[in-house]
Amino acid sequence: MQTGQRITGAALAAFLAAAAAGCTTVRLEGGDKPIEVNLNVKIDQEVRVKLDREIEDLIAENPDIF
Template sequence: MLVNVALLSMALVGCVRLEVATPDKPININMNVKIEHEIHIKVDRQIEDMLKNNANLF
């Protein structure tokens, strides 16, 4: 019984065919990516007043 199973499994393994081929054309990947970001800055009241009073700092 064990011999029959072994012979059958060897026969099935011999029938398997595997091919690996490279494509004819190059692979193109088109990605449209949109990145948005927002920066929120909280300023202390005293610093905000200082910047308003001294506009020539920047």
Template sequence: MERSILLTISTAVALVLAVAACTPTVKVEAPPEPITINLNIKLDAEVRLKIEEQAKDDINNNPGLF
């Protein structure tokens, strides 16, 4: 009977060690280089519209300019 208890304890210890050895490891690391986000935004239409409106106002206010 004593041998049966020793065998059970040995089996339990071996099982715990086997499970502990197989636990996955997760590592979160920052990338070695910074992350760059390239945004190609074109703001030409808004700027052109404001310049055209200003040009029309200048021509209307100064008809002899050109």
């Protein structure tokens, strides 16, 4: 009887696992707004480099400023 109960228990467990797997629903939904990528960092760095170069040129041309 022990072997029969093990087989029945295993079959029941397999059936329940298959039934539970069939009940699972996965939904993927996209947002209603587009993804926004902020690129201000790159622009800010370019502006700083240009300003730094201009300041270096001004200091080189006018060493008496400071």
